[in-house]
Amino acid sequence: xxxxxxxxxxxxxxxxxxxxxxxxxxxxxxxxxxxxxxxxxxxxxxxxxxxxxxxxxxxxxxxxxxxxxxxxxxxxxxxxxxxxxxxxxxxxxxxxxxxxxxxxxxxxxxxxxxxxxxxxxxxxxxxxxxxxxxxxxxxxxxxxxxxxxxxxxxxxxxxxxxxxxxxxxxxxxxxxxxxxxxxxxxxxxxxxxxxxxxxxxxxxxxxxxxxxxxxxxxxxxxxxxxxxxxxxxxxxxxxxxxxxxxxxxxxxxxxxxxxxxxxxxxxxxxxxxxxxxxxxxxxxxxxxxxxxxxxxxxxxxxxxxxxxxxxxxxxxxxxxxxxxxxxxxxxxxxxxxxxxxxxxxxxxxxxxxx
Numbered sequence: 001x002x003x004x005x006x007x008x009x010x011x012x013x014x015x016x017x018x019x020x021x022x023x024x025x026x027x028x029x030x031x032x033x034x035x036x037x038x039x040x041x042x043x044x045x046x047x048x049x050x051x052x053x054x055x056x057x058x059x060x061x062x063x064x065x066x067x068x069x070x071x072x073x074x075x076x077x078x079x080x081x082x083x084x085x086x087x088x089x090x091x092x093x094x095x096x097x098x099x100x101x102x103x104x105x106x107x108x109x110x111x112x113x114x115x116x117x118x119x120x121x122x123x124x125x126x127x128x129x130x131x132x133x134x135x136x137x138x139x140x141x142x143x144x145x146x147x148x149x150x151x152x153x154x155x156x157x158x159x160x161x162x163x164x165x166x167x168x169x170x171x172x173x174x175x176x177x178x179x180x181x182x183x184x185x186x187x188x189x190x191x192x193x194x195x196x197x198x199x200x201x202x203x204x205x206x207x208x209x210x211x212x213x214x215x216x217x218x219x220x221x222x223x224x225x226x227x228x229x230x231x232x233x234x235x236x237x238x239x240x241x242x243x244x245x246x247x248x249x250x251x252x253x254x255x256x257x258x259x260x261x262x263x264x265x266x267x268x269x270x271x272x273x274x275x276x277x278x279x280x281x282x283x284x285x286x287x288x289x290x291x292x293x294x295x296x297x298x299x300x301x302x303x304x305x306x307x308x309x310x311x312x313x314x315x316x317x318x319x320x321x322x323x324x325x326x327x328x329x330x331x332x333x334x335x336x337x338x339x340x341x342x343x344x345x346x347x348x349x350x351x352x353x354x
Contacts, residue, residue, distance in 0.1 A: 023311035023336045024322045032287040033205065035315030042320060044100045044333050051103045054114070058126065059145045061138040065118055065127035068093070069142055072102065072112040073150065081154040081183065081345060082111040084143060088161030088317070089133075090216035092121035097160050097188075097317060101338045108342055111152060115142050117163070119220055128228050130220070132255045133162050133194055134267025136170035143181055154183045156345045160317050161291070164190025164282075165269045171280065172272025184348050185280040186341040189288055189317040192273065193295040194264035198243050200292055209290060210243055217246050274300045281307045281344045283337045285314025309340060 029035040054070035061067055070093055074080045083105040087095045093114035102112045116123055118131040118138065139157065146152045159167040164187030171178045171185045191197040201210040218237050225232040232250075240246045247260035257263035265271075273280075282301070286293045296308060311319070319337035333339070 023309075023314060023319060025311075025313040026320050026322050026334065029315075029318070029320055030313060032285070032289045032313070032315045035285075035287075035313060035318035035320065036209075036289060037315075037318075039315075039318045039320040039335070040096055042334075044096075044103065044335065051099055051106060051112075054112070057145075057149075059142050061118070061141040062129075065129055065138075066123075067118055067138060067142065068116045068121055068123045068126065069145075070114045071146070071150065072106060072114075074106075074109055074111050077111050078151045078153070080109055080111050081156060082113065082146065082152045083342075083345060084113045084115060084139075084146065084155055084157045086115050086139060086157065086159040086163030086167055087117065087120065088159075088163050090120075090213055091160070091163075092116055094121060095160075097335075097338070100333075100335055101158060101341060104333070104338050104342045105345070108346060110342070110345065111150075113142070113146055115139070117166075119224070124220065124223050125227055128231060130224070130251055130254045132251050132257075132263065132267060133165050133191065134169060134255065134257075134263070136166055136173055139167055139170045140174070140181070147181075155181070156184045156186065156348070157182055158186040158188070158341050159190065160188050162191055164188055165192055165194070165267070168192060168269035168276070168280070168282075169267065169272050171278055172269060172275040175275045176277050178276070178278045182278045184278055184345060185276070186283075186344055187281070188283045188319075188337045188341065189285070189291055189314075190269065190282060191291050192268060192270040193292070194268045195261075196292045196295055197290060198247070198260075198264065200290055202242050202244070206289055213243060214240065214246065217243075217250075221250060270295060270298060270300055273306060274303055276303065276305050278305060279307075279344075279348050280305055281309065281341065283309045283314075283319070283340060285316075285319070286310055286312050287314065288316045290316040307344075 054072040057069045085098050093116045105112050118127040157167045225234045252263040321334040321336045
């Protein structure tokens, strides 16, 4: 039981029993790799299939590029806070984490929007480009669309892994201008230093994750080459052995970065976080096998607008607990980070109403 002692780092967050409860990992998942992998196969107490049917919304984010977002509205949606959720690398709006967080937010009377990054969720035909970790403008465009099309006034944005990096970058880029657009930002296991995360993927047993991501990324190139034969050369795939190879040959040039190193330097949110001016929650485990925790020790995170919850355990976006402190219908659900995000949004919503 000693190994399960609760420990985390916290900064600048209103303490209450629900939002600040310490993470106690499931006793069988103390390995960071098990904690990363196993939760993807565990069903939520409120099954994602219970998520009410949403409106299928195709939103233009740039010339020649649109993204698919599913919008789930409460009956009195204009008077309710909204949670926009962004998935991670090679995920989609159908990812278990996205749907799990979505159903939790809906159960707390929030509106929910599940955004697919470019080409994800079966949308290869909607964009003549690839997606990358620096596409903060897409999140900004989707948020503005939600405001204009549905009259939503209080929009929180949550992101997992690469999606977390994107939303943090968006908030930092906007600075003071984010006030009025984003009510708050919640990033779970965000890859805030892309250099460090890519290097981590290429080490030891982590290559299993790298191969998993590469299968999806290279498959997209093959499919895109059929849709846009003048833009994507499948012959170059034979040169790809690592994520960095892929980014050097495809992602960076496509995104206008030139090469992978320039892409990582310019798209990493660690270089934007200190400019964030809206309430922000970052959840990052100290044993994350993909995103090195050292990234979160940077002085750039020492801002009154950013809260860091850093449990000793949690893996990469895993955070399956030994227990759940939730109440009501989702009391059996042990996905701690998802509960923390909803609690953070409701806390800020209450503060704003006072």
